Amino acid sequence: MFDVFPPVLVYLLGAVLLPLLPNAALRAGLSLLVPVIGGWLIWTLPEGNHAVVSLAGLDLTLIRNDKLASVFALIFSLAAFLSLLYAWHVRDRVQQTATLLYAGSAIGAVFAGDLISLFLFWEGTAIASVFLIWARGTEGAYHTGLRYLLIQVTSGVILLAGAALYWRETGSLAFEHMTLGSAATWLIFLAIGIKCGFPLLNNWLADAYPVATVTGTVILSAFTTKLAIYALARGFAGTELLIWIGVGMVLITVVQAMIENDLRRVLAYSLNNQLGFMVVGIGIGTELALNGAASHAVASVLYKAVLLMAVGAVLFRTGTAKASDLGGLYRTMPLTALFALVGSASIAAMPLFSGFVTKSLILSAAQHEHHYIAWAVLLFGSAAAVMHTAIRIPYAAFFGPDSGLRPHEAPAHMLLAMGLTAAFCVAIGVYPKALYALLPYAVDYKSYTTYHVVQQLQLVAFAALVFAVMMRAGLYPKSERSIVLDTDWVYRRLLPRVVGALSATMGAVWALVASAQERWLRGIILRLYRTHGPASRIALNWPTGSMVQWVAIVLGITLIVTFLS
Amino acid sequence: MTAEFDLPFILGHVNYWLFIVLMMTGLYIVVAKGNLVKKIVGLNIFQTAVFMLYISVGKVSGGTAPIFPTDMNVDPNVVYSNPLPHVLILTAIVVGIATTSLGLALIVRIREQFGTIEEEGIYQIERDMAAEEYRLHSELMSERR
Amino acid sequence: MEHDQTDARKEAPENQGPGASRMIVGLALVCAVLFLADFAYEKHVYVPVESMPGFYAIFPLVTCLALVIVARVLQAVLRRPVGYYAPKDVETEAYPEDGLNRERADV
Amino acid sequence: MATEVLPHTAMTLHDHLPMLQILVPFFAAPLIVFLGSRRLAWPVAFAASVISLVISWMLLMQVIDGGVITYHIGGWEPPLGIEYRIDAANAFVLFLVSAVSVVVLPFAKTSVADEVAARDHTLFYAAYLLCFSGLMGVAITGDAFNVFVFLEISSLSTYVLIASGAARDKRALTAAYDYLIMGTIGATFFVIGIGFLYMATGTLNMADLADRIGTQGGNRTVEAGFAFILVGVGLKLAFYPMHLWLPNAYTFAPSAISAFLAATATKVAVYVLLRFTFTVFSPAFQFEVLTLQFVIMPFALLAMFAASFVAVFQSDFKRMLAYSSIAQIGYMLLGICLLTETGLTAAIVHLFNHGITKAALFMAVGAYVLRNKDTFYNDICGMGRKMPWTSAAVVISGLSLIGVPGTAGFVSKWVLVQGALEKGWWPIATLVVASSLLAVVYVWRVIEVLYLQPARSDSTATEVPMSMLVPIWIAAIACIWFGIDTDTTLTAARSAAAGLLGTAGQ
Known part of the structure; x- marks a missing residue:
């Protein structure tokens, strides 16, 4: 039927088989096996177009393999493996199946060579992922999930409309580089923008991610947004508008991340913030910038995963992830604290950690192309990330004022998953060549110059100093049991009120x-x-x-x- | 074709006028009468109008009954009426009788179940049933929420 | 608007141990060394402003301070009680116990 | 030349297939009555359906490449004699009807035993077979008046079948009565239309009619005939706003009958409309184009939205499906109104795809009725856990009803949108997509009720027996199968559309 075996089929088969297995350990084992086999298939997949099928008279290219696609597919496989390892204790068939379908759809979407199969997998990720939110099982989670699903499915519908228009305009459905201008390309751009968390389209992200289950949030963080980054890099690389959108993404999420109380929501904003870096890179569109966007996506999947795993472990043991209720947990959860520190160092772009060797590609590209405003904002974003994520998360959960909570260390499988993920973060930082080899373009870039190391250390140290002094002086925004409004207020509060008034x-x-x-x-x-x-x-x-x-x-x-x- | 209202045109199409009058009468009864049996009667009149239309179409001026002589020597000068519409309408009459009897049988059952054959009364009963179902439904659903 | 201030109090200056002060002094020393390091090697800059001594120290210092102030103001504006979107909101619900594994370590 | 008419020499049993197609179920009906055995009624009906299915498959295979079979009843040559004329379009319909019957009957055995009084079973199955053979007859015949006769055979037995739901709810009687009045008026309008055509042309054979109307052109009589036929058939296919009989009829009929009728009866009426608008008349006539585009199309669009809205607000699963059927018929009519090959293909494919989808859904309704007595949302809530297999089938066929990619419903909507775009009718294509969103809402309401609400505390529902589950799942799997294997249906529909438009072989 196919000339190569599409990796997505492994996930689909796994998802079909998994619910039939009676034993929970067997199911967890199978779910770990699937990304391994899938990853191996991706690794050995020949370049070019494969698995062309005909649906209703249209030729769909299920696999278009090049270096841009494969690097995303590989990190998705790795993320699927790590988060499923982290979720080893989960006995719920629905979550296990949804995870496989979700990861499989994301990988399928990355390989999709045409807009229709992209749409199919695009909606696949939306529908599969919502079960990770609903799996929490509370009424609030149900409503959040509905909101999330509505927005995600809308993104797919817009994509489909764009695809139809595009097909009419160009007579082709191939998903290739396109130029903004026609209604079709704007619609496709908008659809990707929703998943990517563009300013004002990003409210679903911080609304939904912290609501998922302990393991669900880790899984959610890896796929949807990075898939959107891939789609942008594929379709709209070099679109100048993206630079300003990326700048907006960095600026608009920074404050929210600073003052939010729920640590998982802090990480959701911080994730959105980091996406801004990648979007700027894609907007710049040079080989260096695109390499930067792709490599930063890889690094970001990993360090965001390890941070969310650590916070998840805290939630798993204490029942809360609120900064106001936590603190001082390093006493009983030392290993989790250590892994969280590795994640923090990576997102702060400390030398020898992954963020250092990826973020700098984007910053350098902005300098090379004379996008000074964008460069300055990214620099500011880096410094702010040190405060709102890299220091705040470990401080609030593990090192800050004691909350009196004395939970046990995280279970072994969680520690193993966090340890592996942290190890990857360090490995990339120490030996970036391995990652660079996977990038879409040849890399001729040296991260470890004296200048670069010193400037980065200065940046981190001074940002940390500001955090410490402000916290000591009681001027840093306090973690309080409260919520912080975001633009989702418009449809969660304003619209119902208006309709009610009407x-x-x-x-x-x-x-x-x-x-x-x-x-x-x-x-x-x-x-x-x-x-x-x-x-x-x-x-x-x-x-x-x-x-x-x-x-x-x-x-x-x-x-x-x-x-x- | 002249569309002027001249007498020969009106008289020449008298069968169509009758057909239209009968058809409208029948339809009017179905619309206006609340009694189920009367509606069936209206339906019958409506159908009869169609039968007459067909039969009058088959009539050829001066034509005789379309029966072949036994010796099969057909005189080319004799004009026969068209037998086909009659045959068709025989079938339609059978269908009409079947419809009528089925309709009446249904009315008998309706009378047994509803106790009336006046449309108004029947719809009142049905409306009450629907309202009761709706009330039961919305109560149970709101309780659940 | 009511806010639960009880737990914010643990972050108040008087509740932070003596270690905090020592850490800040240490951090300040590190910062000073890093600032001085700027004079010890040759930069190859793309943006003119980078050639300013200690740019990568001053820039985060200024912007982060500004950010903290903006954040405090916005926090005052955007802060709402936990039950703001209640009742159908996850903030007012506890995480379901069957998804957790609470264990206390006795120390 | 693919449309060559095969010479008529009925020598072997094989040549008599068109006749047997009708006669087998037609004579099985009185056989059931004469046998008078409650135990034998179902096997006879099922055997007759299976034989019909085999015959229709053999016929379909003969004509799928654009060939035509003509069969002369009693050896009388058309146009004097009655002719059965089979091309790809009606072979497709014959196959759909008999396939649905074969799938629904095993389901009906348990369902009917539950919903219809035992003493009526023999007569019930006899009426079912009459209805079945009537529908087949409408599809197979090439004679305009014969269409009326078969239409009435199927209609009269349909009234009886709907009324047999009275054991469950007495409103089935009034539903049947209303349908009888409306159906008779529709059929009579149809006869009037045929009468006008006969006056204008002097023939009743469809091919002959097409010839003569084509040569003499349109005149007032032909135009009036067209209008009457359109309205008459429109009543039968529940064309909005003449649909008012349908919701009650489908709601109160026994579930097996709802499933069978929803999947076949309106579809056969659509076929009759296709046959008359494209074979007997032809879109070359200005009056026909105008009528289709200014009368039928606005109403079709209205149906897509108004009926969907009503479906959204329903609180009874079965009634919701009835309204959704009215909306879906809007799609088929829209495809016809496009008057292009793609549009026609969409209409025919949707006719088939919607048939299997609705069959699955109405059978699931039957399963819920068996276990919960009623299908109000408060009766079936929480059934996702109590009746997992039935509910899973509802989800699958619900997705097909929406038109989610990978299901049968998607294929037909996709082709329909394509057809609209080909003509450059942007707004229409947008409206099709928009009305699908309404389908998302009403299907979602059901899924929410089934899966996200707890079952009633007094509910003792359990999964239905295999004899019901297997037919439901055959239909549900067909929804997926024909969503992935799109070639089979699309090829047959294209060839049927080409045959109707007279562009076969071009």
């Missing part, structure tokens, strides 16, 4: 009308309500006579139109 007004008007005894108007409104309203069961039991009247009317219209011609 319907109240309507009700008042209705009362006015009813009291005025305007019988004919009342009759019309009543009938309108009944034809479509929930009580239409009553109204729609039409007497035969009126049915016949309708027939006569239609016959009359038909006869008139027929004769008129």
Whole structure:
């Protein structure tokens, strides 16, 4: 059927087989085996287009393999393996299956050579991932999941509309580099933008990620947004607008990350913040910048995973991830604290850790191409990341003022997953050549120059100093049991209020009308309500006579139109 | 074709006028009468109008009954009416009778179950049933929320 | 608006141990050394402003201070009680116990 | 030349297949009554359906490449004699109807035993076979008046079948009565239309009619005939706003009958409409184009939205499906109104795909009725856990109803959107997509009720027996199968569309 075996099929087969296995350990084992086999398939996949299938007269290219696709597919496989290892204790078939489907769809989307198969997998990630949110099982989670699903599916629908227009304009469905200009490309851009967390389109991210289960958040953090980064790099590399969008993403999320109380939400904002770096890189569009975006995506998947794993472990042991309720946990969770520090060092771009060798590619590219404002904002973003994530997370959870909580160290499989992920962070930092070899373009870049090391150390140290002094002086925003508004306020609070006010007004008007005894108007409104309203069961039991009247009317219209011609 | 209202045109198409009057009468009864049996009667009149339309179409002026002589020597000068519409309408009459009897049988059952054959009364009962179902449903659902 | 201040209090200056002060002094020393290091080697700059001595020290210092101030102001504006979106909001719900494995270590 | 008419020499049993197609179920019906045995009724009905399915498959294979089979009843040559004329379009319909019957009947055995009084079973299956053979007859015949006769055979037995739901709810009787009045008026309009055509042309054979209308052109009589036929058939296919009989009829009929009718009866009516608009008349006539685009299309669009909205607000699963059917018929009519090969292909494929989808859903309704007595959302909540297999099938076929990629429903909507775009009708394509969003809402409501709400505390529902599950799943798997293997249906539909438009072989 296919000339190569599509890696996504391994995940699909795994997802079909997994629920049938009776034993939880067997299921967890199978779920670990799937990304290993999938990763091996990706590693050995020949370059070029493969697995072309025909659907309803369209040729769909299931696999278009080049270095840009393979690096994302590989990091997705690795992330799937690590997060499934972290989730070894999960007994819930739904979560296990959804994870496989989610990771499989993301990998399928990365390899999709045309817009239709991209759309299919795009929606696949949306639908599979929402189960990780619903798996929390509370009513709040259900509503958050609905919001998340609505936005994600909308993104897919927009993508499909864009694809249809694109097909009409160009006669091709191939997913290649495109230039903004037509309605089609704008729609596709918008669809990717939603998943990518563009400013004002990003409210789903911080709304939904912290709501998922302990393991679900780790899994969510790896795929959807990085898939969007891949799609941008594939379709819109070098689009100048993206530089400003990326700058906006960095700026708009920084404050939220500073003042948010839920540590998993802090990490969601921080993730969104880091996406801004990649988007700027894609906007610059040079080989160096694209390498930077791809490598930073890889590094970001890993360090974000280890941080979320550590916070997840804390949640798993204490039942909360709120900064206001935590602190001093290093006493009983030393290893988790250590791994969190590795993640922090990576996101702070300390030398010898992964962020150092990837972020600098983007910053250098911005300098080379004379995008000084973007460069300055990214520099500011780096310094801010030191404060709001790299220091705040370990401080709030592990090292800050004691909360009195004395939980056990995280379970062994979690420690193993965190340790492996942390090891990857260090490995990339120490030996960046291995990662550079996988990047889309040849890399001729030296990270470890004296200048670079010193400047980065200065940046981190001074940002840390500001944090420490401000915290000591009591000027740093306090972690309080409160929530912080974001743009999702518009549809969570404003819109319902407006609709409520409107319907109240309507009700008042209705009362006015009813009291005025305007019988004919009342009759019309009543009938309108009944034809479509929930009580239409009553109204729609039409007497035969009126049915016949309708027939006569239609016959009359038909006869008139027929004769008129 | 002249569309002027001249007498020969009106008289020449008298079968169509009758057909239209009968058809409209039948349809009117179906629409206006609430009694189920009367509706069936209206339906019958409506169908009869169609039968008449067909039969009058088959009539050829001066034509005789379309029966072949037994010796099969057909006189080319004799004009026969078209037998086909009659045959068709025989089938349609059978269908009409079947419809009528089925309709009446249904009315008997409706009378047993609803206790009335007036449309108004039946719809009142049905509306009450639907309202009761709706009330039960919304109560249970709101309780659950 | 009511805010639960009890747990914020643990971050108050008086509740931070003597280690905190020592750490800040240490950190300041590291910063000073790094600042001075700038004069010890030759930079190859792309952006003119980089050639300013200690640019990578002053820039984060200034911007981070500014950020902290902006954040404090915005926190005052955007902060809402936990039950703001209640009842159908996850913030008002405890994490379901069957998804957790709480174990206390006795120390 | 692919449309060559095969010479008619019925020498072997094989040559009599078109006749047997009708006669087998038609004579099985009285056989059931004469046998009078409650135990034998179902096996006879099932055997007749299976034989019909085999025959229809053999016929379909003969004509799928664009060939035509003509069969002369009693050896009388058309146009005087009645002709059965089979091309790809009606072979496709014959196959759909008999396949649905074979799938639904095993399901019906348990479902009918639950919903219909035992003493009525023999007559029930006899009426079912009459309805079945009537529908097949409508599809197979090449004679305009014969269409009416078969239409009435199927309609009369349908009224009986719907009324047999009275054991569960007495409103089935009034639903059947209303349908009888409406159906009879529709059929009579149809006869009037045929009468006008006969007056204008002097023939009843469809091919002959097409010839003569084509040569003499349109006149008032032909135009009036067209209008009456359109409205008559429109009533039968529940064309909005003449759909008012349908919701009650489908809601109160026994579930097996709802499944069978939803999947076949309206579809056969759509076929009749296709046959008359494209074979007997032809889109070359201005009056036809105007009528389709200014009368049928607005109503079709209206149906897609108005009926969907009503479906969204329903609180009864079965009634919701009935309204959704009205909306889906809008899609088929829209495809016809496009008057292009792609549009017609969309209509025919949707006819098939919607048939299997609705069959699956209505059978699932039957399963819920068996276990919960009713299908209000408060009766079936939480069934995702209590009846996992039935509910999973509802999810699959619900996705197909929405038109999610990978399901049958997607294929037909995709082709429909393509057809609209080909004509440059942007707004129409957008409306199709927008109305699919409404389908998302009403399907989601069901899924939410089934999976996200707890079951009633007094619920003792358990999974239904295999004899019901297997047919449900055959239909559900067909939804997926024809969503992935799109070639089979699309090829047959394209060839049918080409045959109807007379572009076969070009």
